[in-house]
Structures are given as structure tokens and as C-alpha cells.
Amino acid sequence: MLDTSLKTRKMTKQSIQKEGNAFTLPFLIFTVVFCVCLIVANLVEIKTVDVGFTTITAGMVVFPLSYIINDCIVEVYDFRKARMVIWLGFAMNFFVTVMLQLAIILPGAGEWQSQAAMEAIYGGVPRILTASFIAFVCGSMVNALVMSKMKVASNGRYFSLRAILSTVFGEGADSLIFFPLAFWGVLPADVIVELIVAQTCLKTLYEIIILPVTIRVVRYIKRIERLDTFDTDIRYSWW
DSSP, rough: OOOHHHHHHHHHHHHHHHHHHGGGHHEEEEEEEEHHHHHHHHHHHHEEEEETTEEEEEGGGGTHHHHHHHHHHHHHSSSHHHHHHHHHHHHHHHHHHHHHHHHSSOOOOOOOOOOOHHHHSOOOOOOHHHHHHHHHHHHHHHHHHHHHHHHHHTOOOOOOHHHHHHHHHHHHHHHHHHHHHHHHHOOOHHHHHHHHHHHHHHHHHHHHHHHHHHHHHHHHHHHHOOOOOOOOSOOOOOO
């Protein structure tokens, strides 16, 4: 009886420690930075920037970081943790968007002279915002799914290849969903295709350039967390 009780307490302690990995400092930092990247990208997305032969949005500067963090979470922790962070990022982004719309609706004081500018910058078009939210969730989930499945298939090898390919699929899905939903009927079809290809290629290039940093971060987090999770027994649902 005593042996059984001790064994139960020991198993319970191990289970708590295993579940506690989700709330370590590195994981919390990943989660916070992920959400901040999404919010900042959403705030600066209204500005367009000419880059050589194409035009991008200012969100390109920060948004790809969310995919890099996504890769790190899947690689160190697992798909479930990445899924939780993706939905948390969606919720925080949606919350900021709603608060901005509320701030715009509130009547300004007599000395407030920037209502028109605030509406122009943060008013947002419902169609654009809806397309952005849908594309983000789908692209991030595809990124995490590809990263997770490729890790199992490769037995944890070829991290660089997995990170790049998961970004290609994730960013590709994001662009394939966002641009048609946001601009179909507004921009010519050939321009939309050009934007899809350009955005996917540029964001993947971003991933490749920063890959040496990503590799070092993943190695460091694996070492301090003592984790290298493989999703061998998991149901790949989006919820």
C-alpha cells in the first residue's frame, strides 16, 4: 500500500514537472514576443514601402519574426504549445483592433484635432482586417504543422531545411488567403498573383538571413529546458 502511494506521488510530481515546461521563462518570453510582433505588424501594416521591383508593407519588418518564433516553439516544445500561442496571438491582436476602433468612436475633447488622421491610420477596412486575421491563423497553423511533421519524419535532423520549408508553406498559405480576400475585385488578378509570390519569397528570404540566429536560439533553449519534443502521439487539430 505504501509503495503504491509513493509511486502515485512520484508519478504525479513527474506529470506536474512535465506540464510545467509550458510555463518556463523561455516559453513565456517566446509567447510575449510572438504576440507583440503580431500587434506591431498590424499597427504598421498600413504603410507601403518600395523595395526594388515590388512594393511591400511595413509589417514585413516584424511579421516574419512570428514564424521564426513559431518554428522555435514547435522544435523545442510541441505542436500543441505552438497552437496555443497562435490562438493567444490572434486573441491579443483582435483585442487591440477592437480597442482601437473603440478609441476612434469615442468623442474627442475640444482641443483634439487629429480625429481624421487617427481614422485614416487606425480605422482599418473590415475586409482587410478579416482577411488578415484568417490568413494569419491559417498560415501559422500550416507552418507549425509542417515543422512538426517534418521533425518526426527526419528524426529531428535538418532543422535549417525544416525551418525554411515550413516558412514557404506557412507564408505561402498566408499570402494565398490574404491577398485574394483583401483585394479581389480591387486589384487586377495578375497584380494579386505578383503580390503573393513576392511576399512569400521575401518572407522566406528573411527566414534564411536570420537562420543562423534561429539555430543558436533553438540550441540554447533546448539545453536550458532539457527538451527536444517529437510529436509522435498527437492529433493535429486546430483547436
